Amino acid sequence: MLSPESTAIVRATLPAVGAAIGEITTLFYGRMFADHPELERDLFNRGNQAAGEQPKALAGAVAGYATMLVEQPEVRPAAMLARIAHKHVSLGITEDQYKIVHKYLFAAIVEVLGAAVTPEVATAWDEVYWLMAGELIALEAKLYAEAGVAPGETWRPVTVVARTQESRGAVSFTLRPADGSPAPEFRPGQYVSVAVHLADGARQIRQYSLSAAPGGSHWRITVKRVHGGDTPDGEVSNWLHANVQPGDQLTVSLPFGDLTLAEGAEPLLLASAGIGCTPMIGMLDHLVASGSKRPVIVVHGDRSPADHAHAEQLRTLVAALPGAELHRWYQQPAEDDAQARTGLVDLAQIEVPEGVRAYLCGPLPFMRATRAELLRRGVPAQSVHYEVFGPDLWLASGN
Incomplete structure (x- = not known):
């Protein structure tokens, strides 16, 4: 928990830091990579850096974590932290690398905000960073231990x-x-x-x-x-x-990731678009292999049948589950496929059962629209889970 003194300072300075954090993180990455080119070359995704997505994700994570510390100190952003920790462990991140990030991130904060960063402000935000880092380090140590490997040996x-x-x-x-x-x-x-x-x-x-x-x-x-x-x-x-x-x-x-199929008997909604079908195929394959009788609604959207990976396997798996139904949308459907709908996925056309647990994977616009429709129809937010391929630009909300 953030100290009372730091809470007051972070609350007062959060608007200024939040407004500048995009500039801060861009400067941070540039300086860190200049001094540690091996990190850019061998660890960080160069495509996400070039597109600006990695700085946005880091900015969202830091701002989101700080906001929760001052606005909801009794609530831990568990989903956000778990998502980051699983990704870090899959990359072999170790505790020492948090020290490198701290050095360059705080140098960038001081350079961007200048005289506004008094010793008291620096101390408060330093506390925010190490609270977040400490939680992540602990989660990552647990994940390494569960995998039976030393930190970094993934x-x-x-x-x-x-x-x-x-x-x-x-x-x-x-x-x-x-x-x-x-x-x-x-x-x-x-x-x-x-x-x-x-x-x-x-x-x-x-x-x-x-x-x-x-x-x-x-x-x-x-x-x-x-x-x-x-x-x-x-x-x-x-x-x-x-x-x-x-x-x-x-x-x-080794395998990691926090979007995992929960055991139980409640109905499932597996909704995907494009290559987001891949974790859903793994889940469906498991349900078939385990003889599941759970009600399962499978939803998939794609550009065309020719672009739909694992399309035939998807139909086979759904047919093998006694309580499953399949709904497909294609922007360019085949003329002889009467069961597919035309256009983008629209959950308003599907009956969603009471008590459903939903899993989403695909492009962000698809997941945002799908999640919004589920929430509108009364599905609790904690029952909607998602996977993002690449930097998680939802992190600021902690969802």
């Missing part, structure tokens, strides 16, 4: 045993540990990080959901080739598509 070599074209722009890779041991367990909905060395020597890391049920001898990830349009193409996805074949080795993390 990486494992795997062998690609199969490559399958799942749609026009997505392929799946079936993976097994390089030493021949069984694939480590995971919870349906989790992801692994994949680290690749690119032509310019950079080591870039991306996360990919495990798109098959746990408990088998292999893992499977599904990778959409990212064409950036106004932004650079996805470095890792394009490299994987162009270079990886059966027999090759990859370096991947």
